Amino acid sequence: MVADTVRFGTLGEKWCLITGASRGIGLAVAEKLAEDGYSLVLHAKQSRVACENLAERLRSNGTTCRVLMFDVENREETRAVLEADIEAHGAYYGVVSNAGVAADAPFPAMEAHMWDRVLRTDLDSFYNVIHPCVMPMIQSRQGGRIVTISSVSGVVGNRGQVNYSAAKAGIIGATKALALELAKRKITVNCVAPGVIATDMTADLPMDEVQKMIPLRRAGRPEEVAAAVSFLMSEGAGYITRQVINVNGGLI
Numbered sequence: 001m002v003a004d005t006v007r008f009g010t011l012g013e014k015w016c017l018i019t020g021a022s023r024g025i026g027l028a029v030a031e032k033l034a035e036d037g038y039s040l041v042l043h044a045k046q047s048r049v050a051c052e053n054l055a056e057r058l059r060s061n062g063t064t065c066r067v068l069m070f071d072v073e074n075r076e077e078t079r080a081v082l083e084a085d086i087e088a089h090g091a092y093y094g095v096v097s098n099a100g101v102a103a104d105a106p107f108p109a110m111e112a113h114m115w116d117r118v119l120r121t122d123l124d125s126f127y128n129v130i131h132p133c134v135m136p137m138i139q140s141r142q143g144g145r146i147v148t149i150s151s152v153s154g155v156v157g158n159r160g161q162v163n164y165s166a167a168k169a170g171i172i173g174a175t176k177a178l179a180l181e182l183a184k185r186k187i188t189v190n191c192v193a194p195g196v197i198a199t200d201m202t203a204d205l206p207m208d209e210v211q212k213m214i215p216l217r218r219a220g221r222p223e224e225v226a227a228a229v230s231f232l233m234s235e236g237a238g239y240i241t242r243q244v245i246n247v248n249g250g251l252i
Contacts, residue, residue, distance in 0.1 A: 013039045013064065015092045016145075016233065017082075019072055019129055020099030022047035024199035025149065027054060028222035029096055030065075032230045034058045040065035041085065041092065043099065045072070072099045072125035073117075082132040091136035094145040094233050097129050100167075102201055107162045115163045122167035126174050134182070143186035145233045148175045149225075150193040152248045168193075172244055179242035188241035190232045194225045195248025215250030 016033055020026035021042040030042055040058065042065055044051040051067045058065050066089075070081040086092070100122040103114040130146060137144040153161050154168025172191055179189035196202055196210055198219040211217050228245050231237055246252065 014094065015039045015041060015090065016094035016096065017041040017043065017068075017092045017129075017133065018096045018098060019043040019125070020045075022050040022054065024201065025194065025197060025222045025225050026096075026098040028226040029098060029229050030054060030058070032223070032226035033094075033096075033233065034061065034063040034065070036230055036233070038094065038233070039063065042067050043072075044069060045099070072128055073120045075124070075128045078125075078128040079132045082129070086133070086136050091140040091142075092133055092144070093137075093140075093142065094147070095130055095133050096147045096149070096229055096233075097126060097171075098149045099125055099129075100149065102161070102164050104160045104164065106160055110163060118163040119167050122164065123170045123174075126171055130178070134187075137187055138182075138185050143238075144188075145237075146175075146178070146182075146187065146189040147229050147232050148189075148191045149229075150175075150191050150244065152193055152195040152246065152251055155193050155244065155246065156252050175244075176242050183241055186238075188232070188237065190237075190241060191244045192225060192228045192232070193244050193246045193248070195220060195246070195251045197222055197225060197247075213251065214248070218249065220247060220249055 016038045018026055018030050021030045022044040030040055042051050042055055048069055055065045055067050068081055068085060070077050072078055103118050148171050150171045151168040153165040154172055157165045175189055175191040182189055196219045225247050228247050
């Protein structure tokens with residue numbers, strides 16, 4: 001268990017945990033928050049080399065950061081790693097719950113393991129990651145920021161993604177409920193819902209056809225999602241909580 005008295009970083013630093021930081025949106029968020037001046041805790045499940053390389057690059061530009069390895073699907077492992085890190089270094093100021101997977105198929109053809117993997121990784125990670133962080137944030141009495149990453153699929157649903165849509169919609173509901181619980185602690189909880197973003201998760205999409213459905217007629221860039229996260233983490237967003245920020249080129 002985390003000690004009753006939790007230190008808040010060192011020398012006034014604001015530490016932010018980013019899950020799934022080794023690639024895609026998570027990597028862009030890490031780069032942007034480093035630029036903003038935060039100290040970073042970078043998470044990856046398997047991509048230690050990529051995450052360590054990112055950490056070294058950020059350190060060379062003056063960012064203080066460290067790397068944690070755990071599987072967000074594994075509740076016991078996630079809790080143990082996060083509690084040990086908080087015990088050693090102090091409470092996080094910010095948490096960006098980004099790690100996720102997709103396993104698409106028409107619902108009649110969707111196998112049970114596809115449903116289970118997506119729900120356990122994308123939705124259960126909300127509890128697995130954020131729960132160990134919340135009490136230390138409260139005890140620090142410094143306020144804080146929690147930003148979750150949902151999807152346009154969680155807002156309106158998407159064919160072939162019943163599992164993914166269910167998980168991402170659940171994130172939105174959980175985010176709004178937690179925002180109510182933590183508001184009096186000056187901890188804001190918001191959600192960013194990207195649309196079609198040019199990452200390896202969308203590499204197999206027929207982009208020419210997809211872009212016709214997007215009013216801006218292009219896929220988004222990870223950096224554009226990171227900019228929304230950066231704002232929600234900032235002091236200027238201190239009166240924004242329980243919101244879903246759509247970054248989708250006008251798709252909805």
